[in-house]
Amino acid sequence: MSRILLFILGLGFNTHCYAQSGFPKYYAFYELWNKADSCLTAQNYQEAGAYFYIAAHAEVEKGFEIPREGILYNAASSYALAGREKTALQILNKMAFDYPFKDIEALQSDSTFLSLHDQKKWNRIVDKVSANYTVWFAQENIYTARTTLDNPTDEVVFYPHRAAFTNKILNQDTLPFLSISHGNFRIFFAGNTYAAAHLPEIKEQIAFAFSNALQILNVEKYNRGITLILFESVEEMKAFTGVRAQGGIAYPEFDAGLFPITANRRPQFKHEIFHIISLNTWGSSRCRLLIEGSAVYADNECHFENPIPTINAFYLQSNQLQSLDSLINHFDEIAVQNDVMAYLQSAGVFKYLYEQYGLEKMKLLWTRGFGDFDTIYGFPVEKLEAEWIDFLKSVPIPHDFDIHKLKEGCG
Secondary structure: OHHHHHHHHOOOOOOOOEEOOOOHHHHHHHHHHHHHHHHHHOOOHHHHHHHHHHHHOOOOOOOOOOOHHHHHHHHHHHHHHOOOHHHHHHHHHHHHHHOOOOOHHHHHHOHHHHHHOOOHHHHHHHHHHHHHHHHHHHHHHHHHHHHOOOOOOOOOEOOOOOOOHHHHHHOOOOOOOEEEEEOOEEEEEOOOOHHHHOHHHHHHHHHHHHHHHHHHHOOOOOOEOEEEEEEOOHHHHHHHHOOOOOOOEEEHHHOEEEEEOOOOOOOOHHHHHHHHHHHHHOOOOOOHHHHHHHHHHHHOOEOEOOHHHHHHHHHHHOOOOOOHHHHHHOHHHHHHHOHHHHHHHHHHHHHHHHHHHOHHHHHHHHHHOHHHHHHHHOOOHHHHHHHHHHHHHOOOOOOOOOHHHHHHOOO
């Protein structure tokens, strides 16, 4: 069981793009994964295997690279636990020869597959996975040797990313890009566009977003280069990503951000650049509330003065404030219905914890999750929720407050 959970917990955080927009195909995939997880918890292994298998073959937006191999592993494990040895072997065989799966240590040590060891296909699968690992290990040694600096430099370093989604955009012939360097950034844009005509102010905005992120995260120096690709419109970016993201998309694992730059909408540099730097300094987090809430906190622009507490005070007054349990455990389900609500309320929780209880506790919560909240903060989540609600009751709501301004987000 531990191996199954390991793959589940790794899902969606390292191979993930972050944007202030909904992703209908990803949300459909997420729902399948959530059903599989629920079935697994209930020990309904056959149904869990079916949901995992369907999720592994789900179609998602172009910018997402879901770990299909890991999800298939979960499917095989679930079927093995359900006594469906033949199905489990078929999935493992497909993983070994088609992907190719290479985690030989996991495969041989996983007790959920003990019933498969006397099957004819098992040794053939093990031999192939072992061979896959040997090839991968040799390639990884070369890659690591050529991308590791034994003597750290103060210079900004742009790291290569194999199979990076952004590489496909920059290396195609349909839409060529110009580029300039500015601080930690390499900025790609097209000539004779709004972005090209407004490069000085774009550079100022990017520089502020960078310093703002470092200040919030308490990071003294950040030497990783960041690639920014600027598109002429939301529609142009959607053609390449499959995602209609009004404010931008971040790919922290690729050190990259994509933005539509137009005269009519503010690019959310602060939000997306925060994603890139936070995930590469504080590390991966399993909590979407913290990931998105922190980025909205870093952006801190949404039509109104002091927007985060003001908007959340309105949500409380109008009985639209989500429970803390819902935000922690069901962020994406809330975002499917109302992504602005999910993002702004998560920002409110992050802001309260960060400003009331400090950076060090927040960093621990970021990496360990709300399951360890009591240990980190010394009191239960229920007390936090009560405190936060009491605080929101004290926040004044302007007489001309118009919630309808949020219909198209905070751009």
